[in-house]
Amino acid sequence: MDNKYNHVDPKTIEKLFKICGKGNVIYEKELLENYACDESNKLLCHAPEIVVKPKNAEQVSKIMELANESLIPVTPRGAGSGIAGAAIPIFGGILLSLERMNKIIEIDRVNRVAIVEPGVITNDLCKKVSEEGLFYAGYPMSVGASSIGGNVATNAGGGKVIKYGNTRKHILGLEVVLPTGEILEIGGKFRKSTWGYDLLNLLIGSEGTLGIFTKIVVNLIPLPGMTVDLLAPFRNIEEAVSAFTNSIISSKSVPVSVEFMDKVSVDATTSYLNTNLPLQNEAEAYLLITVEGDTKEKLEDLYEKVGTTLLQMGALDVFIADNKTNSEKIWLVRREILEGLKFKDPNVCAGGDVVVPVSEIPVIVDAIRRISRSCNVTPAIVGHIGDGNLHPALFKPDGITVEEWLRLSEEILSKIVDVAVKLGGVGSGEHGVGIEKRSLFLRSKSQVEIKLMRGIKQLFDPNWILNPGKVL
Ligand SMILES: Cc1cc2nc3c(=O)[nH]c(=O)nc-3n(C[C@H](O)[C@H](O)[C@H](O)COP(=O)(O)OP(=O)(O)OC[C@H]3O[C@@H](n4cnc5c(N)ncnc54)[C@H](O)[C@@H]3O)c2cc1C
Numbered sequence: 168m169d170n171k172y173n174h175v176d177p178k179t180i181e182k183l184f185k186i187c188g189k190g191n192v193i194y195e196k197e198l199l200e201n202y203a204c205d206e207s208n209k210l211l212c213h214a215p216e217i218v219v220k221p222k223n224a225e226q227v228s229k230i231m232e233l234a235n236e237s238l239i240p241v242t243p244r245g246a247g248s249g250i251a252g253a254a255i256p257i258f259g260g261i262l263l264s265l266e267r268m269n270k271i272i273e274i275d276r277v278n279r280v281a282i283v284e285p286g287v288i289t290n291d292l293c294k295k296v297s298e299e300g301l302f303y304a305g306y307p308m309s310v311g312a313s314s315i316g317g318n319v320a321t322n323a324g325g326g327k328v329i330k331y332g333n334t335r336k337h338i339l340g341l342e343v344v345l346p347t348g349e350i351l352e353i354g355g356k357f358r359k360s361t362w363g364y365d366l367l368n369l370l371i372g373s374e375g376t377l378g379i380f381t382k383i384v385v386n387l388i389p390l391p392g393m394t395v396d397l398l399a400p401f402r403n404i405e406e407a408v409s410a411f412t413n414s415i416i417s418s419k420s421v422p423v424s425v426e427f428m429d430k431v432s433v434d435a436t437t438s439y440l441n442t443n444l445p446l447q448n449e450a451e452a453y454l455l456i457t458v459e460g461d462t463k464e465k466l467e468d469l470y471e472k473v474g475t476t477l478l479q480m481g482a483l484d485v486f487i488a489d490n491k492t493n494s495e496k497i498w499l500v501r502r503e504i505l506e507g508l509k510f511k512d513p514n515v516c517a518g519g520d521v522v523v524p525v526s527e528i529p530v531i532v533d534a535i536r537r538i539s540r541s542c543n544v545t546p547a548i549v550g551h552i553g554d555g556n557l558h559p560a561l562f563k564p565d566g567i568t569v570e571e572w573l574r575l576s577e578e579i580l581s582k583i584v585d586v587a588v589k590l591g592g593v594g595s596g597e598h599g600v601g602i603e604k605r606s607l608f609l610r611s612k613s614q615v616e617i618k619l620m621r622g623i624k625q626l627f628d629p630n631w632i633l634n635p636g637k638v639l
Contacts, residue, residue, distance in 0.1 A: 168635075170258050171238070172238055172240045172258050172632070172635070173237055173238045173239055174216060174259070175216040175217045175239055175260065175261065179217075179233065179239065180192070180194060180217060182233055183217065183233070183261075186219070186226050186229045186230055186233070187219050187220060187221050187226055191219065191220040191221070191222070191267065192217060192218070192219050192220070193217065193220075194217045196214075198218075199215055199218060200214055202214065202215055202244065202247070202256070202264065203215070203256075204247070205244075205247045205252060205254045205255055206248050206249060206250050207249065207251055207252040207518050207601065207602075207603055208252070208518060208576075208603065210569060210573050211252045211255055211257075211603070212255060213256055213257045213259070214256070214259070215242065215256040215259055215260060215262035216260055216261070217260075217261055217262070218262045218264055219261055219263055219264070220264045220267045221267070221268065222267050222268065223268070224344055224350050224381035224382070225350075227344040227381055228350055230263060231344055231345070231346055231633075232347070234261055234632050235347055235348060235630055235632055238630055238632065239260045239261055239632065240256065240258040240259070240632050240633075240634075240635050241260060241261045241262075241633055241634070242256040242262050242263065242375065243263050243265065243320070243375040243633075243634060244262055244264045244265065245285060245313065245314035245316045245318075245320070246266075246286075246309075246312055246314040246317055248312045248313045248317065249321060249598070249601065250598045250603075251598045251599045251600060251604060252518075252603045252637075253320075253321065253374045253375060253600070253602070253634070253638075254317075255602065258635055258636060263379065265314065265316050265379075266286050266314075267286065268286045268316075268381065269284055269288070269314075270287070271284075271292060271295055272284065272382070274299050274301070275356065276299060276301070279386070279387045279388065279389075280339060280384050280385060280386060280387060281295075281296055281301075281384075281385050282383070283315055283383050283385060284316075284381070284382060284383075285314060285316025285317075285319070285379075285383060286314050286316060287314060287315045288311065288312070288313070288314060288315075289309075289310045289311075289313050289315055289318055290310045290311045292315055292385070293310065296387055300389065300390050301388070301389065302387060302388050302391060303337065303387055304331035304332070304336075305318055305325065305327075305333075305337050306326050306327040306331075307323040307324065307325035307597070308326060308505075315385070316383065318334045319334055319338055319341070319370075319371055320371075320372070320374055320375050321372065321374060321597065321599045322371050322372030322599075323597055324551060324554065325551065325597070326423075326501070326551060327424055328553070328554050328556075329421060329422060329551070329553035329554055330421050331423070333597065335371045336386070337385055337386045338371055338383065338384070338386065339355065339357065339358065339367075339384040339386050340354030340356070340367065340384030341353050341354060341367060341370060341380050341383055342380070342381045342382035342383075343380055343381070344378060344379045344381055345377075345378050345627060345628075346628035346630070346633040347629070353366050353367045354367045355384060358386070372599070373638075374599050374638050375633065375634040376624060376628070376633055376637055376638050376639070377623070377624065377633070391423075391459050392459055392460050392461040392462070392465075393460060393463065393466050394457050394458065394459045394460075394494075395457070395458055395460075395470045395489045396488040396489075396497055397454075397455070397456045397457075397473060397474055397477070397486070397487055398445070398453060398454070398485070398486040398488065398497050399453065399454045399456065399477045399482040399483075399484070399485045399486075400446040400449065400450030400453050400482065400483045400484060401450060401452045401454065401481060401483065402449070402450070402452075403451050403452060404427075404451070404528065404529055404532045405529045406452075406480060406481035406482075407427065407454050407481075407552070408528050408529060408552070409480055410454065410476065410477045411425050411454055411477070411552070411553065413476050413480055414456070414472070414473045414477055417473075417475075417476045418458075418469055418473045420469055420473075422456050422457055422459075422553065423458065423459050424456065424457040424551075424553065425454060425456050425552055425553030426454070426456075426501055426553075427452065427453070427454060427548070427549060427551075428452075428453045428455070428500070428501060428504065428549045429451065429452055429453075429548045429549065430447075430450065430452070431545065431548075432504050432508060432549045433447065433450075433453060433500065435504075435507040435510065435511040435547065436500050436503055436504050436506070436508070436510075437500060437507075438511075439503065439506060439511075440500065442496065442499075442500065444500060445484065445486055446483050449483055450483060454477070455497060455498070455501055456473060456477075458470050458473055470487060504549050505517055508547055508560050508562075512562045512563055514562075514569060514572055515561065515562055515563070516560065516561040516563070516572070516576035516580070517558065518580075518598060518603045518604075519558060519559040519560065519583060520556065520557075521556070521583060521584060521587035521592060521593070521594060521596070522554065522555050522556045522557075522592045522593050522595070523590045523592035524590065524591050525552075525554075525555045527591065528552060528557070530586075530590060531557060531586060531587055531590060535548055535557070535559045535583055538579055538582045538583055539559075539561055542564075542575060542578075542579055543564045544561050544563075544564055544575070544576075544579060545564075546559050546560065546562075547559070548560070551597075555592065555596075556596040556597065559580075559583060561576050561579055561580075563576075580604075581606075581610075584604070584611065585611075593611075594607050594611055595608075599638075600637065600638045601638070602636060605636070605637065605638065609639070620639055624639055
């Protein structure tokens with residue numbers, strides 16, 4: 168990738184001080200390192216030349232005008248929890264952190280929407296709206312760390328997509344600053360529109376390459392009923408898949424979550440957390456299923472039906488977590504898997520995230536294991552199995568350097584993505600393309616599609632200054 172961009176010079180620094188206030192600009196080398204990485208592979212880290220922390224859309228707009236005139240790259244950053252390297256400023260330049268834009272501006276009960284700034288932490292929004300009897304259904308596993316702006320930019324998925332859909336389903340409107348500095352309002356407090364091209368959905372999932380979100384209108388629903396979690400260990404993945412697909416039909420209900428953890432990831436995470444899950448010695452695969460019901464009776468009826476089907480289809484047992492403590496113990500293992508894998512191997516490559524039709528899950532799992540083992544690499548597999556979305560993680564074998572490992576893990580992931588595409592899926596369901604999967608992405612799309620996408624990018628960002636080197 169060519170670096171055609173200019174550096175941040177002293178004059179630009181002075182102008183940025185004027186726009187944001189000197190206290191909201193970071194240019195000290197040692198502090199810039201704090202913005203060099205996200206949660207992707209540490210070998211990809213690259214520090215920006217300067218960090219700016221604007222407080223409102225007007226400041227963001229002035230920064231973009233300045234960067235556009237001066238041909239300086241700008242990388243937007245939410246909470247930096249991304250796993251695809253999309254918030255890493257690979258060309259240096261300006262890192263635009265949305266961390267100070269973190270207000271919940273309004274919770275509107277009549278229209279069932281909230282208007283928030285992008286830097287609000289997802290879980291803070293969930294908690295705040297629940298005090299009003301309302302529910303924001305976005306739930307990435309990073310819910311306590313990620314920002315809502317980052318969720319919109321990556322079209323984040325997570326643990327409730329099977330029932331409630333991914334972030335795209337929960338966004339009604341955006342205020343966006345374009346790379347040229349223009350401020351655009353799209354959508355609003357309404358739920359339908361046949362009023363021209365759908366720019367809202369184009370911007371959602373654009374990984375900070377088309378515009379910077381400065382205000383977000385999110386859809387809220389009434390707080391749903393009670394939930395119960397079922398933990399079901401299985402001898403193999405095939406039984407687990409046919410058990411949960413059958414349980415959906417037999418119980419006539421789509422669960423809130425169907426999560427999958429294999430033995431390798433459970434063993435790594437329970438030893439990291441110093442805990443255990445039932446039947447850990449026998450189980451090769453665990454399903455974590457959350458069901459929801461309006462009343463206690465309906466909920467009991469539902470989890471009994473689901474549990475019975477799971478047992479009939481081969482579950483070694485079904486453990487019911489019907490109180491907060493038990494539930495949290497299981498969900499903690501699921502949420503902390505990334506940390507557990509890093510605990511086992513700090514060089515673990517955990518950015519993979521493929522989607523296939525649910526019926527093809529056993530095939531892709533088999534392919535992940537076969538491809539990895541043929542390179543002497545042990546894989547761990549977890550994921551939102553209800554959506555056909557799996558996260559393969561790869562442990563670095565002994566005897567190779569980290570640079571060699573970067574190349575080898577990319578080669579393995581590339582083969583896995585090829586299989587996923589052949590099975591009718593795609594190379595990422597939620598983590599995005601970023602820099603990690605850019606070459607895989609470009610290879611997996613037709614020339615016509617890439618031409619259209621480049622044309623769109625050119626229109627939004629004539630100088631390609633916004634988050635360059637990502638996606639396209
Ligand atoms: C332990 C763990 C679990 C995770 N689980 C999930 C999961 O279940 N589902 C899932 O989808 N992801 C998951 N992730 C990945 C990550 O949390 C999501 O991608 C999240 O949406 C990123 O949000 P962020 O605020 O950290 O964004 P960042 O990492 O800061 O940025 C991500 C992208 O968004 C862009 N961006 C950020 N803010 C804005 C803005 N205001 N305007 C325009 N562009 C912006 C950035 O430029 C970048 O391209 C997980 C990560 C971790 C570490």
